Amino acid sequence: MFSIDLTSRVPIYEQICKKITELVLNGTLSENDQLPSVRSFAKDSGVNPNTVAKAYQELERNGIIYSVPGRGSFIAKQKMEEFKNNALANFDIAAVSAFDVGIPPDELKKRIDKIHDNYRKGKQL
Amino acid sequence: MFSIDLTSRVPIYEQICKKITELVLNGTLSENDQLPSVRSFAKDSGVNPNTVAKAYQELERNGIIYSVPGRGSFIAKQKMEEFKNNALANFDIAAVSAFDVGIPPDELKKRIDKIHDNYRKGKQL
DNA sequence: ATAACCGTACCACATGATATAGTACACTTG
DNA sequence: CAAGTGTACTATATCATGTGGTACGGTTAT
Numbered sequence: 001m002f003s004i005d006l007t008s009r010v011p012i013y014e015q016i017c018k019k020i021t022e023l024v025l026n027g028t029l030s031e032n033d034q035l036p037s038v039r040s041f042a043k044d045s046g047v048n049p050n051t052v053a054k055a056y057q058e059l060e061r062n063g064i065i066y067s068v069p070g071r072g073s074f075i076a077k078q079k080m081e082e083f084k085n086n087a088l089a090n091f092d093i094a095a096v097s098a099f100d101v102g103i104p105p106d107e108l109k110k111r112i113d114k115i116h117d118n119y120r121k122g123k124q125l
Numbered sequence: 126m127f128s129i130d131l132t133s134r135v136p137i138y139e140q141i142c143k144k145i146t147e148l149v150l151n152g153t154l155s156e157n158d159q160l161p162s163v164r165s166f167a168k169d170s171g172v173n174p175n176t177v178a179k180a181y182q183e184l185e186r187n188g189i190i191y192s193v194p195g196r197g198s199f200i201a202k203q204k205m206e207e208f209k210n211n212a213l214a215n216f217d218i219a220a221v222s223a224f225d226v227g228i229p230p231d232e233l234k235k236r237i238d239k240i241h242d243n244y245r246k247g248k249q250l
Numbered sequence: 251a252t253a254a255c256c257g258t259a260c261c262a263c264a265t266g267a268t269a270t271a272g273t274a275c276a277c278t279t280g
Numbered sequence: 281c282a283a284g285t286g287t288a289c290t291a292t293a294t295c296a297t298g299t300g301g302t303a304c305g306g307t308t309a310t
Contacts, residue, residue: 047269048271050270070278071277
């Protein structure tokens with residue numbers, strides 16, 4: 001269910017955080033959905049329970065999930081505003097980098113349409 | 126001349142690479158301009174010569190600079206196409222992330238105009 | 251030629267992040 | 281009570297990063 005690349009230079013716990021955050025964003029996981037336990041997740045993906053616990057704690061700090069000792073870990077009610085602000089901040093940085101290498105605003109606008117078309121098609125699969 | 130943050134979680138050699146790449150992109154450094162020697166750079170910025178050497182070797186692998194033993198390190202002839210492709214690839218990723226959190230294409234387009242205005246103003250300073 | 255500088259290549263060492271392994275505790279559910 | 285849960289430790293190993301030192305060969309200017 002959760003694909004983890006053990007050979008990547010990206011820390012495993014970071015991959016887990018990113019993956020779960022993705023699943024929340026695209027609607028696969030919703031509020032109060034229960035996550036796998038740290039032990040079962042660890043067993044299924046072949047990593048150490050401590051590593052999964054670290055990822056869950058990181059996610060809890062970021063308000064993505066909440067954990068209850070004895071019960072489990074669950075998806076939290078999301079603050080979409082923060083997600084949007086983060087996405088826009090990253091978008092700004094990418095746009096400025098594009099301007100730096102001489103790409104004009106019009107080309108970026110055209111590109112947005114293209115990406116959005118592909119995005120909708122991808123969603124239909 | 127080169128501001129390095131010794132306390133950052135980002136590796137020093139990576140900061141050096143990014144900084145020099147920036148200076149090339151914005152035109153501060155041009156083809157065949159000579160860079161500080163690994164020793165003088167290290168002394169000025171308070172890091173180890175080995176760390177600067179590592180950064181220079183990384184830059185050479187990326188085709189940003191070229192080094193000649195006995196003479197020094199210099200800015201290489203840049204392949205702008207690669208820079209543009211990288212910038213566009215990053216832009217695509219940022220745009221998709223924005224779509225993921227429900228930001229519509231039109232809002233991104235408006236944002237591009239805003240960013241571009243600020244970008245031009247920033248360039249005039 | 252000599253001295254000074256250049257990039258480069260080592261080696262040893264310290265540190266921090268990452269990951270594993272094992273154990274233990276308190277809590278909740280059946 | 282038993283099983284499963286998150287959490288908190290300790291210890292250990294590995295890797296990336298950074299430092300310090302030394303050395304070699306090439307280049308430049310005196």
